[in-house]
Amino acid sequence: MASTLVQSPDIQAYLDRIAGLDGSGGDSRTKAILRRLVSDLFSTIDEFDISAEEFWSALHFLQQAAPEFGLIAPGLGFDHFLDIRMDLADKAAGVEGGTPRTIEGPLYVPGAPLEKGRARLDDGTDTGEVLLMRGVVRGADGQPIAGAVVDVWHANTKGAYSTFDPSQSPYNNRRRIETAADGSYAFRSVVPSGYAVPPNGSTESLLKAVGRHGNRPAHIHFFVSAPGYRHLTTQINIDGDPFLHDDFAFATHDELIPQVVRQEEPEAIRAEQLNGPFSQIDFDFTLLPAALADEEQLMARTRALAQAQ
Structure with missing residues (x-):
């Protein structure tokens, strides 16, 4: 009022x-x-x-914080609130099912290399545990979707993303995977770590002022798309992370926490031509049919520029 x-x-x-x-x-x-x-x-x-002094102090904070607005927005719940509104709009329209949406975050980079069926995301320099993830992209009718594109990106074991971390090679831990005839996709990478907002930065300062932290649990981002289907923006969380249900960006969704199976048996290790234990995640995506052509498209917003390879 x-x-x-x-x-x-x-x-x-x-x-x-x-x-x-x-x-x-x-x-x-x-x-x-x-x-x-x-x-x-x-x-x-x-x-x-x-007071006038408080106003000008807040304005100065905003001026200094501008480079971190991409983190402040999810930290203050705006990204998740937009998802809540879209979920409610779907419910009101009778749209049900499909893999849940959740926030994109500020660290997507377009133009990742496109692979067929299976890809390796990491460049081999990270000594973290190998992650093998696989699944099938299906329609709401349960039928597999051939030629869907699974656009995947995640942090390394230090919680850093390529492009934003200049020490990493271009498109490290980023790939687009076109599903096979049976709708399947698979990739090899490393188990990512969660991350915290920049220490002593504007986001951390703001969150500390209200008694909150700036940590995200380990997670893997996805765009999943196919002609005739709604474009899906989602992410999975790595089960067992200490911040799994205390994400500063409010992106955790119970349906998006798949089981992580650690494979230690020699036969399983040999079958994947690896030298030691690895983690495995099985996760299927379900896309909903698009009622409008616009629903097939990636949401318009300013993103990082594509990288030179």
Whole structure:
């Protein structure tokens, strides 16, 4: 509710001027949204008696924090809230089933090499435990989808992502995998680690101010797409991580925590031509049919640029 001051005729007219509502130019939706945002901020300033010094301190924080907005947004729950709204819209429309969506995060890089059926994601320099993941992409009818693309990316054992970590080779731990005729995909990589927001950075400072941490559990991101099906944005979590149910980005979903099986038997190790124990995850994706062509497409947002190879 707006404060008494903000509800006064003078401030209401002032808000109209700020949002351009006293003129005919501009976009009407943008005007309405801007007016609501400024009005709510004015009300917050008045309700909490925010001083000029506190206001300018907050503005300075935002100026300094700009490079970390991609982390602050999920940390303040915006990414998950957008998913909640889309889930509710699906429910209202009677859309059910399929692999649950969850947040994309800020660390996707387009243009990863495309492989057929099976791929190796890591470049061999990480000494972490080998991870073998496999599964099938299916439609809601249970039938496998040949030619679907599983776009996968994850951190290394230090919790760092290629492109954003210049010490890694281009597209390390990133690949696109086209499913085989039976809808199957498989990849070899290393078991990733979780990560924390940059130490002493803006995100950590903000979270500490409200008594929270900035840790994410180990996870693997996916885009899964195929003609005629809804584009899926999701991720799985690595079971057993200490932050599994305490993700600062609120992205954990019970249906997206597959069993991690550690294979130690010599026969299993030999069958995969490995030299030691490895972890294995089996996980199938289920895509829903697209009602509109736009549903087949990746959501429009600014992302990192493709890497030179």
